[in-house]
Amino acid sequence: MKITGNVYTVGGSSDSHPSDAAIYLIVSGDSAALVDAGTGQGTERVLRNIEKAGVRPADVRYCFVTHCHYDHTGGLEGLRKKTGCLVVAHELDARYLEEGDSEVTAARWYGTYMEPTKIDIKVADPRQTFTVGDLTVDFIHAPGHSPGSSVLTMLSEGKTVLFGQDVHGPLDDTLRSVRGDYVKSLEFLLSLDADILCEGHFGVYVGKEKVRRFIESFL
Template sequence: MQITKEVWQVGGDSLTAPEDAAIYLICFGEQAALIDAGTGKGHEKLISNIEKCGVNASQIEYLFITHCHYDHTGGAEKVREEFSCKIVVHELDAIYLEKGDSDVTAARWYGKVLEPLKVDHKITSFEESFLVGSRRIKSFHTPGHSPGSVVYLVESEDKKILFGQDVHGPLDPSILSNQEDYIKSLKFLLSLKIDILCEGHYGIFEGERNVQSFI
């Protein structure tokens, strides 16, 4: 599903596997990146969808993870093996991925055991910037749904596009959600004045008014 000429949705419940959160692809010039990896159950479909976008495996430099939950990270190792890309996760969520915590990552919700996942780059600050081809992608720490939840912001076709997976939770103590942090993060997201929101489970929202209403 094309969002702009440089941004696509390539995974999700109707595109790869029913359990998958949305997976997005960005391509700026000679380099590309994925946002989240789904559960891995629909990996072959994911590869096919990426190829249909005209992006080569060698172009994918990063897998940016929004948070540690299994429906976003279960397929991360398969993605890294397939594309030889770097996995990027906030340090507060990387802890649970690297030790294979099936409770905090919600893998048990899916009847799975999470295999430990090595993280290549740990985000350590509120805001970081990554060069993908000709463009910068910014990460912002937005805790609440999980301790290390982040959103990623890019510009494409003069539009501000936010990859804000699981903007509406859920909040659950078993996955270390924090309501106070969550409310602060939502207020920050509203301040960004986004043109397009690419969400994890509820679709894509276009137009600043629609984005603000959803948040």
């Protein structure tokens, strides 16, 4: 599904596997990047959807990980192997992926375990900027749902696109959620005044008003 000229949905519960959180593709010229990787059970479908968007899997340069949870990360190894992409995650969540922590990554909730997964680029700063073709993509730490939860923002066709994958939470002690951080992060997301929100489980919200109302509903 095309969201803008630079953004496609290539995975999710109805696009790749019922357990997958949404997977988005950012495209500019010959360069592309993924946002999250699903559980891995639908990787072949994700790859087909990338090709349907007119992108060669080998042109996927990065996979940005919004947070460590299994429904967003179980597919990282498979996608890295098939595309050669570099996996990017905030350092506070990278450790749970590299250790293969099945509790904090919520793999146990899915009745499975987390395969230890190497993170190629660990973001330590509150904000790190990446280039995908002509696009500038900001990777911004927005903790609460998990310690290293992060969002991505970019401008596409004059519109601010926000990839905020688990805006809705939930908050849970086994996930190392922190309510105060979560509230602060939601307030930060509101301040971005985004035109389009690409969410992990609730789909895509288009229009500043709809985006604002969705985020506010969790405050």
